[in-house]
Amino acid sequence: MGCQYSGYNNNDEIQTNISEPLIDIIKCQFEEYKVLVYSKSDCEDSQKVKQIFRQNDITFEYFEVDNMNEGPQLLVILQKITSRKNPPFVFIKGKFYGSSKEVKNGFASGELSKALLN
Structure with a gap:
């Protein structure tokens, strides 16, 4: 699940920078x-x-990490926070929710819609 990012490197030296x-x-x-x-x-x-957020009329903000100067560093941080290697990384109210599979399943079950209403 997720997309491969060629900038991923599990090197501790990068993390310290x-x-x-x-x-x-x-x-x-x-x-x-x-x-x-x-x-x-x-x-x-x-x-x-x-697309799932748009189809459900959910306002969201997104950042394309591969188009950002800080993208490689940002990915290292996101990987540490989420324990996942690849985008997309979805956060709801500041907490990591998951990726495309979790978002799809969350809307299908109604769980995500409820979470967004609160």
Whole structure:
């Protein structure tokens, strides 16, 4: 599940180079956006997640990490937070929800719709 990202590297050296301001920006985004998606522009699963939200008339913010200067560092942070290697990374009210499969299943069961109403 998810899309491969060629910038993924599980090297501890890279992780030590993550800037504190980037972590602070991510924390602010978690607080600012009720539904937040970190995706990859050419990723089929990323496109599916965005389409599911659009079909359900859910307002969401998304960032295409492969189009960002900080993308590789951002992915390392997201991988640590979520324990997943590949986008999309979906956050609901600042908490990691899952990827395309979880979003699809969440709407099918009604769980995600309820979570978004609260």
